[in-house]
Amino acid sequence: MKGARFTLATAVLAGATTPLLLAPPAQAAPVVPAPRPAADTLQKRLDGLEDHVAQLDKELAADQKAVLAAQNIALAATTEADLRRAEHQDLADQVAAVPPPVNLLQAAFLRITGSPADELTARRDAAARVADDASDAEGAARARLQETVHRVAETRGERATTTARITTVKADLRDAYTYQGVTVWGGGTAAVATRHALDQLGDPYVWAAAGPDSFDCSGLVVWAYAQAGKPGLPHFTGALWDQGTKITKDRLRPGDLVFFNPSRSHVGIYIGEGKFVQAPSTGDVVKITPLADRSDFNGAVRV
Known part of the structure; x- marks a missing residue:
């Protein structure tokens, strides 16, 4: 019994000289910001x-x-x-x-x-x-x-x-509602369609594509207006020119369709402040372009 007590005491004493293993402090959960409303x-x-x-x-x-x-x-x-x-x-x-x-x-x-x-x-x-x-x-x-x-x-x-x-x-x-310094206000179809088009900035141009992840020029128009509650626009610039009301350049407002070159084979969506959003051509992406950069502007339509 003495040996057992000695062994137990020795074990206790030996344990006293062993460094204490402390659990690592609990880390605070990361603060996740509340999502912003859409x-x-x-x-x-x-x-x-x-x-x-x-x-x-x-x-x-x-x-x-x-x-x-x-x-x-x-x-x-x-x-x-x-x-x-x-x-x-x-x-x-x-x-x-x-x-x-x-x-x-x-x-x-x-x-x-x-x-x-x-x-x-x-x-x-x-x-x-x-x-x-x-x-x-x-x-x-x-x-x-x-x-x-x-x-x-x-x-x-x-x-x-x-x-x-x-x-x-x-x-x-x-x-x-602000995209590269341009703010598109309003809840009407044209403004909502414009914002939907702007939400696709950076998506690649693909001929004949109409979303949701790639577009050609008229496909971007068709897709954006469909998201805004106006489906069924023709996926062809010549037919888009025949939609709605013709608008002069000085009366442009967000959502108006802007056409370029003599045959009007290219179309974009005016966003305000002299700029429009477009899916330009193969190898390029959906982007904002100043109207002043295009010398071939050839009319606008309000659908």
Whole structure:
């Protein structure tokens, strides 16, 4: 037993001289940024906020008219209450001015025949009730006025908050809608198609291709407009020229189709600020090009 105890003690002592093996500290999980909302989600949010501001403006206009009406009512109620309170005070003063009986005999006589103060007292009491009613009406009118003023203040505060949110969403949208310094705003078909085309920047040109990962010039137009809810455009520049309305160069806006060379065998999509997106030719990629770089511009169509 002694040997066993010695061996155990020796083992414990030996263990005491062994370096402690510590578990490595736990590493914090990497912070993953929240995904940014998609542009279409942001646009819907912006549309909803702007609609809400328009509704608040209508409510403000109605409430401001209500404030004016409530002010007039409260002023009239105060004028009426002041008048009734003055009438009551005048009668109360008259009652107070009636001299008391000079002796018991006169007091007994007045109880039988009636005192001049009795009628005044009755009129005073009636006037008091009228004055009280007028004061109540004044209080109610002023309460309604304060309620309306408070509602206007709340609506203005909500409008300010909503306007601030609009500013934030517009900033996010500007980031989402900006391509190489050009921002394409709007939720209409043309603007959405333009952004879809711009989302393909860098995709290769392949003759007769119409997406989703490669395009020729008209294929990019056909695919982008189909994503924006306008399918069925012809995959041929000559036929695209016959779509929609002809537009002069000075009236171009994002989404308009721009055509080049005498035969109009090349087409792109105007994006604004004098630039267009195109799938140029074999060996090239979808890219943004200044219109000024093309001397062969030959018309535009708004589909």
